[in-house]
Amino acid sequence: MKRPTIHDVAAAAGVSRGTVSRVLNGDRYVSTSARLAIERAIAETGYVVNRNARSLVTQRAGSVVIVLSEPHEKIFEDPNYSTTIRTSIRRLAERDMSLVMMIAGDAGDRDRVLRYVKGGHADGVLLLSTHAGDPLVDALDGMRIPAVSCGAVIGRENVIPYAACDERGGAQQMTRYLVEQGRKKIAMITGPMDTPGGIQRLEGFADVLGRKASKKLIEHGDWTRLSGESAMARLLERSPDLDAVFAASDVMASGALSTLRAAGRRVPEDVALGGFDDSAVAMSTHPALTTIRQPLAEIAEETVRILLDLIDGAEHVPSVTIPTMLIVRDSA
Amino acid sequence: MKRPTIHDVAAAAGVSRGTVSRVLNGDRYVSTSARLAIERAIAETGYVVNRNARSLVTQRAGSVVIVLSEPHEKIFEDPNYSTTIRTSIRRLAERDMSLVMMIAGDAGDRDRVLRYVKGGHADGVLLLSTHAGDPLVDALDGMRIPAVSCGAVIGRENVIPYAACDERGGAQQMTRYLVEQGRKKIAMITGPMDTPGGIQRLEGFADVLGRKASKKLIEHGDWTRLSGESAMARLLERSPDLDAVFAASDVMASGALSTLRAAGRRVPEDVALGGFDDSAVAMSTHPALTTIRQPLAEIAEETVRILLDLIDGAEHVPSVTIPTMLIVRDSA
DNA sequence: TTCCACTCTGTGAACGTTCACAGATACCCA
DNA sequence: TGGGTATCTGTGAACGTTCACAGAGTGGAA
Numbered sequence: 130m131k132r133p134t135i136h137d138v139a140a141a142a143g144v145s146r147g148t149v150s151r152v153l154n155g156d157r158y159v160s161t162s163a164r165l166a167i168e169r170a171i172a173e174t175g176y177v178v179n180r181n182a183r184s185l186v187t188q189r190a191g192s193v194v195i196v197l198s199e200p201h202e203k204i205f206e207d208p209n210y211s212t213t214i215r216t217s218i219r220r221l222a223e224r225d226m227s228l229v230m231m232i233a234g235d236a237g238d239r240d241r242v243l244r245y246v247k248g249g250h251a252d253g254v255l256l257l258s259t260h261a262g263d264p265l266v267d268a269l270d271g272m273r274i275p276a277v278s279c280g281a282v283i284g285r286e287n288v289i290p291y292a293a294c295d296e297r298g299g300a301q302q303m304t305r306y307l308v309e310q311g312r313k314k315i316a317m318i319t320g321p322m323d324t325p326g327g328i329q330r331l332e333g334f335a336d337v338l339g340r341k342a343s344k345k346l347i348e349h350g351d352w353t354r355l356s357g358e359s360a361m362a363r364l365l366e367r368s369p370d371l372d373a374v375f376a377a378s379d380v381m382a383s384g385a386l387s388t389l390r391a392a393g394r395r396v397p398e399d400v401a402l403g404g405f406d407d408s409a410v411a412m413s414t415h416p417a418l419t420t421i422r423q424p425l426a427e428i429a430e431e432t433v434r435i436l437l438d439l440i441d442g443a444e445h446v447p448s449v450t451i452p453t454m455l456i457v458r459d460s461a
Numbered sequence: 462m463k464r465p466t467i468h469d470v471a472a473a474a475g476v477s478r479g480t481v482s483r484v485l486n487g488d489r490y491v492s493t494s495a496r497l498a499i500e501r502a503i504a505e506t507g508y509v510v511n512r513n514a515r516s517l518v519t520q521r522a523g524s525v526v527i528v529l530s531e532p533h534e535k536i537f538e539d540p541n542y543s544t545t546i547r548t549s550i551r552r553l554a555e556r557d558m559s560l561v562m563m564i565a566g567d568a569g570d571r572d573r574v575l576r577y578v579k580g581g582h583a584d585g586v587l588l589l590s591t592h593a594g595d596p597l598v599d600a601l602d603g604m605r606i607p608a609v610s611c612g613a614v615i616g617r618e619n620v621i622p623y624a625a626c627d628e629r630g631g632a633q634q635m636t637r638y639l640v641e642q643g644r645k646k647i648a649m650i651t652g653p654m655d656t657p658g659g660i661q662r663l664e665g666f667a668d669v670l671g672r673k674a675s676k677k678l679i680e681h682g683d684w685t686r687l688s689g690e691s692a693m694a695r696l697l698e699r700s701p702d703l704d705a706v707f708a709a710s711d712v713m714a715s716g717a718l719s720t721l722r723a724a725g726r727r728v729p730e731d732v733a734l735g736g737f738d739d740s741a742v743a744m745s746t747h748p749a750l751t752t753i754r755q756p757l758a759e760i761a762e763e764t765v766r767i768l769l770d771l772i773d774g775a776e777h778v779p780s781v782t783i784p785t786m787l788i789v790r791d792s793a
Numbered sequence: 794t795t796c797c798a799c800t801c802t803g804t805g806a807a808c809g810t811t812c813a814c815a816g817a818t819a820c821c822c823a
Numbered sequence: 824t825g826g827g828t829a830t831c832t833g834t835g836a837a838c839g840t841t842c843a844c845a846g847a848g849t850g851g852a853a
Contacts, residue, residue: 132581134839145803150841158801177580181513181522182839185808190513192561218564222573227582229524229559232550241554248509249464250559354745383745390747413686413715415722415747466809477833482811490831514809517838 133174142170153178184249193221193436194229194251196242198259209406209425210257213279216429217255220437226252239265246274253440255432256282256289261323275439279432281325281448290439292431292449296325299421299453300333303375303403306419306455308337312373312401316346318360318385320377330377330405346371350381357384365392372400373461379404379411382418386460401461416459424451465506473502485510516581525553525768526561526583528574530591541738541757542589545611548761549587552769558584571597578606585772587764588614588621593655607771611764613657613780622771624763624781628657631753631785632665635707635735638751638787640669644705644733648678650692650717652709662709662737678703682713689716697724704732705793711736711743714750718792733793748791756783 139149144163151159152167170176180191195217197210218228229251233239242265246254253275259266261283269276270288278291307315317334320327327349335342348363350356357376361384364371374389376382382404386396394400396416404411407422431449438446471481476495483491484499502508512523527549529542550560561583565571574597578586585607591598593615601608602620610623639647649666652659659681667674680695682688689708693716696703706721708714714736718728726732728748736743739754763781770778 132579136839146840147803147842148801151802154841158799160801163801175579177576179517179580179839180582181516182808183841184513185511185517185810185839186841188808214562215564218562222563222570227561227563227577229561230546230550231554231559232547238554241557244509245559247464247507248511250512354741380745387745387747409686410742410745413712413719413742414745415719468809478810479812479833480831483832486811490829492831495831511809514838515811517809517840518811520838 132179133176134179135176137174138167138170138176141174142166188249190250190252191225192227192229192251193217193253193255193440194231194242194245195255195257196231196233196259196265197257198233198263198265199257209279209423209428212425213255213257213429213432216426217433220430220433224437233263233265239268243268243272246272253277253436255279255436258324259289260321275436277432277436277439279428283323283325283328286448290435290446290448292428292435292451293325294423294428294453295450296329297333297336299405299423300330300375300377301337302333302453302455303405303419303421304334304337306457307373307375307401307403307461310373310401310461314346314368314371315341315373315375316348316364316368316371317342318348318350318357318364318374318376318381320349320381321351322349326377326405334375350377350384352378352380354380354384357381358388359384361385361388362392365389365394373403374400375403375405377405379406379408379418379420382420382460383410383414386414386418397459397461403461407456411456411458414460419458419461420456422454422456424453427451464511465508466511467508469506470499470502470508473506474498520581522582522584523557524559524561524583525549525585525587525772526563526574526577527587527589528563528565528591528597529589530565530595530597531589541611541755541760544757545587545589545761545764548758549765552762552765556769565595565597571600575600575604578604585609585768587611587768590656591621592653607768609764609768609771611760615655615657615660618780622767622778622780624760624767624783625657626755626760626785627782628661629665629668631737631755632662632707632709633669634665634785634787635737635753636666636669638789639705639707639733639735639793642705642733642793646678646700646703647673647705647707648680648696648700648703649674650689650696650706650708650713651679651681652713653683654681658709658737666707682709682716684710684712686712686716689713690720691716693717693720694724697721697726705735706732707735707737709737711738711740711750711752714752714792715742715746718746718750729791729793735793739788743788743790746792751790751793752788754786754788756785759783 135146135149139146148163149167152164184190221228231242233242256278259282266285276289278289280293281291282289319331348360350360376385389400396402404418404420407420411418411420435446467478467481471478480495481499484496516522553560563574565574588610591614598617608621610621612625613623614621651663680692682692708717721728721732728734736750736752739752743750743752767778
C-alpha cells in the first residue's frame with residue numbers, strides 16, 4: 130500500500146540505506162554484487178526516489194521554472210513559445226529535471242514567481258518574452274539564481290544572457306530584398322518598442338533605407354493580427370502610393386493583407402508584403418507570405434543550454450545570436 | 462546568507478515552531494498577538510516556506526502535472542492547449558499550487574511520467590489530447606491518482622472524467638447549416654479516428670445527412686493543414702461536383718481552401734466551406750471561415766475544476782459537455 | 794611481517810516542515 | 824467552589840533522503 134522507501138530497497142537487497150543511495154546517485158565504490166542486488170530490489174519493489182526528501186538535503190530542486198511575462202490574454206500567441214517549451218521539457222527530462230510553468234502578467238504573479246524561486250524550488254529560471262523594464266529581472270538578478278532569456282531583455286542584455294535570432298540582420302535581409310525588387314516606397318509595421326523584435330527589426334529596416342525611412346512610413350503594432358490591420362489602414366491613409374510593406378511578424382502581415390485587400394490593392398502586384406518569423410500563418414494566407422525564418426529550434430536549444438551551463442556552475446555564459454533566412458513565397 | 466527557516470521566524474517572533482506553523486496553515490487557536498508578531502517576523506526575515514519539507518510530511522505535492530500526449534512535433538499546434546494551460550496555471554496558483562509540464566510522446570516519456578507520479582510528486586494529472594488506447598491511461602488509473610482529461614479519452618470515458626465541447630452537436634449544427642444553404646453534395650474531412658473530435662464530428666455529420674453521407678464523400682485528415690490540402694484533393698478527384706465541404710478543424714479547412722483555389726473553385730460560390738474550432742486561423746483566411754466555436758475557456762475551467770474536486774477528495778466527478786456555437790462568416 | 798592505500802559498507806545527523814499530544818490558562822455554568 | 828470546555832502554546836517524533844565519517848577487508852610494497 131505505502132510507497133516503498135530506500136529502507137525497503139535496502140532490506141530487500143540485504144544492504145544498508147547508504148549503499149542504496151550510492152547506487153542511486155552513481156557513486157564510485159560500490160561492489161558489483163551489491164549493485165546488482167540493489168537494482169533487482171528496486172525493480173521488484175517498484176521503488177521511486179522521493180525528490181522532496183532528496184531536495185531537502187541537497188538543496189537542489191531538480192526543476193526549472195519557465196516564466197511567461199505576457200499579460201494573460203496574449204500568452205502563446207507567439208509560436209516561438211511552443212518550440213522553446215518543448216525543447217526545454219525534453220532537455221531537462223534528459224537530466225531527470227522537470228519544467229514548471231508560471232505566468233508573470235501582473236504584480237501578484239511576479240510576487241508568486243519570486244516566492245517560488247526564493248523558496249528554493251527552482252534551480253534556474255527561463256524568461257520568455259520579457260519586456261523592457263520588467264521588475265522581475267532585477268529581482269531575479271539580486272537573488273543570484275541562474276537565469277536566461279529566450280530573446281534579449283532590452284536594457285538588461287548584460288544581466289540576463291539570452292539566445293535570439295539576428296533580429297536586425299533579418300530585417301535588413303527583408304528590406305534589401307524589397308529594394309532589389311524595385312520597390313520605391315517601402316513602409317514598415319513594427320512590433321512593440323519595448324521588445325527586441327520591435328526595436329531591432331526597425332533598426333534593420335532603417336539601416337538599409339537610410340534617409341528614405343521616413344517617420345511617415347512607420348507604424349507600430351503589438352504583434353496581433355488586429356494591430357496589423359489597423360496599422361496598415363493608417364499607412365494607406367497617410368501614404369496611398371506606398372508599394373511595399375514590411376510587417377515585423379507574420380501575424381501582423383496577415384492582418385495587413387486583409388486591409389490591403391479591402392482597399393482594393395493587389396498583393397504583390399500593387400503592394401509587396403513581407404513578414405517575419407515564418408510561422409504557420411505564413412503558409413495559410415493567400416498569397417503565401419514571403420518572410421524571414423527564425424531558427425526557432427536552434428534558438429530554443431541554445432537557450433536551454435545556456436541555462437543548464439549556468440546551473441552547472443559556469444560563471445558567465447555568453448549570449449548567442451543565430452542568423453535568419455529569407456523565405457521567398459508569393460507576397461513579395 | 463542562508464534562507465530563513467521556520468525556526469528563525471519563531472525566534473524573531475518569540476514563539477515556538479508549532480505556532481508559526483499554525484499561522485502558516487491558517488489553523489484555528491492562534492492568539493491575535495501571536496499572529497501579528499509572526500506575520501511581522503515573516504515579513505522582516507523574508508521567510509518563505511520550504512515546500513519540500515512540507516511535502517515530505519504532508520505527502521501532498523502541491524503541484525499538478527499536465528501531460529501532452531502528442532508526438533513531439535505536433536505539440537501546441539492546437540490552440541486548445543494554450544487556453545487549458547493558461548487556465549490551469551491561474552487556478553492552481555490561487556491555491557499556491559504549481560503546474561509541471563511533461564510530454565508523453567513515446568514509451569520512454571510515458572515511463573518518466575509514471576515515475577514522476579509514482580514518486581508522489583504530483584497531486585493530480587491533467588491529460589491533453591490523449592488518443593484511444595494510450596497505455597498511460599490505464600497505468601494512471603491503476604495508481605488511483607486524481608486524473609482528468611481535456612476532451613474525452615475514447616474508450617475510457619468512464620475511467621477518466623473530462624470536460625469537452627459537444628463535438629457531435631457542433632458537427633450537426635454545421636452540417637444542418639450547409640443543408641439549409643441549399644447545398645446538395647456535402648463532403649467531410651474528418652480528424653484522426655482515435656480522437657473524440659475525429660469520431661464524434663463525423664457522427665454529427667452522419668446524423669444530419671443520414672444515407673446521403675456516402676463513404677465517397679468522406680476523407681480523413683490528421684488535423685494538420687497539409688492533411689487538409691491532400692484530403693481536399695482526393696475529394697475533388699473522386700467527386701468533382703461536390704458543392705460543400707465540412708472540415709473538422711479550421712486548420713484543415715485552411716488547407717482545403719488552398720486546394721480549392723488551386724483547382725479553380727470559388728469559395729463560397731462554387732463550394733461552401735465550413736470549419737470547426739473558431740481558432741485564430743479562421744479569421745486570417747480569405748474568405749474568413751464559417752466555423753463552429755468551441756467554448757475553450759469554459760472547457761478549460763471545467764477541466765481544472767474537475768481535477769481540483771478530485772484532489773479535494775470527491776469520489777466521483779461527472780464529466781461535462783458544453784454546447785458549441787455556429788459562427789457564420791464568408792466561406793459558407 | 795608491517796604498513797599504507799584503496800575499496801567497500803554501515804551509521805548517525807541533518808535538511809525544514811507538520812502533526813499529535815500534552816500542558817496551561819481562561820471562562821462559563823451548575 | 825468545582826469541573827468541564829474552549830482556547831492557546833510548546834515539544835518530540837516523523838517524513839525519506841544525502842552526506843560525512845568511521846570501520847572493515849584486501850592487496851601490494853617495503
